[in-house]
Amino acid sequence: DQQVKQNSPSLSVQEGRISILNCDYTNSMFDYFLWYKKYPAEGPTFLISISSIKDKNEDGRFTVFLNKSAKHLSLHIVPSQPGDSAVYFCAAPNSGGSNYKLTFGKGTLLTVNP
Amino acid sequence: DVKVTQSSRYLVKRTGEKVFLECVQDMDHENMFWYRQDPGLGLRLIYFSYDVKMKEKGDIPEGYSVSREKKERFSLILESASTNQTSMYLCASSSADNIQYFGAGTRLSVL
Numbered sequence: 001d002q003q004v005k006q007n008s009p010s011l012s013v014q015e016g017r018i019s020i021l022n023c024d025y026t027n028s029m030f031d032y033f034l035w036y037k038k039y040p041a042e043g044p045t046f047l048i049s050i051s052s053i054k055d056k057n058e059d060g061r062f063t064v065f066l067n068k069s070a071k072h073l074s075l076h077i078v079p080s081q082p083g084d085s086a087v088y089f090c091a092a093p094n095s096g097g098s099n100y101k102l103t104f105g106k107g108t109l110l111t112v113n114p
Numbered sequence: 115d116v117k118v119t120q121s122s123r124y125l126v127k128r129t130g131e132k133v134f135l136e137c138v139q140d141m142d143h144e145n146m147f148w149y150r151q152d153p154g155l156g157l158r159l160i161y162f163s164y165d166v167k168m169k170e171k172g173d174i175p176e177g178y179s180v181s182r183e184k185k186e187r188f189s190l191i192l193e194s195a196s197t198n199q200t201s202m203y204l205c206a207s208s209s210a211d212n213i214q215y216f217g218a219g220t221r222l223s224v225l
Contacts, residue, residue: 041123043118043206043217044157049213100145101147
């Protein structure tokens with residue numbers, strides 16, 4: 001049972017436009033969410049996080065929005081750049097006993113075209 | 115700067131061989147993790163450790179074991195490698211804030 005879902009395997013946008021990556025979750029106990037970025041042949045790198053007490057967190061070109069009632073979060077990248085082309089994973093700490101585990105979505109491949 | 119180092123970027127092994135993947139972190143993190151990444155399947159947790167000599171199974175532990183004798187080092191062992199263990203293996207570590215920091219990965223091919 002996937003508790004964190006990224007329903008779009010891929011997304012293609014033009015340079016300079018907005019990229020919106022979506023993530024849905026089923027476990028209402030999740031109270032913290034993270035986004036990771038992964039280039040081919042490299043490990044994922046932490047990008048941005050949001051606590052459930054907020055509905056928005058911004059860091060430069062990256063903003064994460066959280067809609068708790070819809071159990072949905074999204075990552076906005078504005079403006080998109082070719083260097084943003086990567087796989088993006090959303091993740092949430094396990095709400096069970098081992099809360100240092102992260103549950104990851106399957107990822108969305110973002111391609112930013114020049 | 116945070117650093118997680120995996121001993122090999124690429125490995126080629128034969129079916130039935132015993133394989134050791136090593137991971138070292140320099141951040142004094144309590145928690146360490148081993149994942150594998152396969153196309154269309156995302157990151158799947160194999161094993162994790164929350165303290166020295168402590169380990170817990172993740173979602174896909176079959177065919178793997180781990181060792182954590184020192185806080186900074188976490189080893190993944192494939193007792194008898196099989197072709198379905200060909201994958202990208204990723205090590206990570208974290209502290210109480212739950213932000214996991216990953217190594218560069220080891221691309222393992224089992225022939």
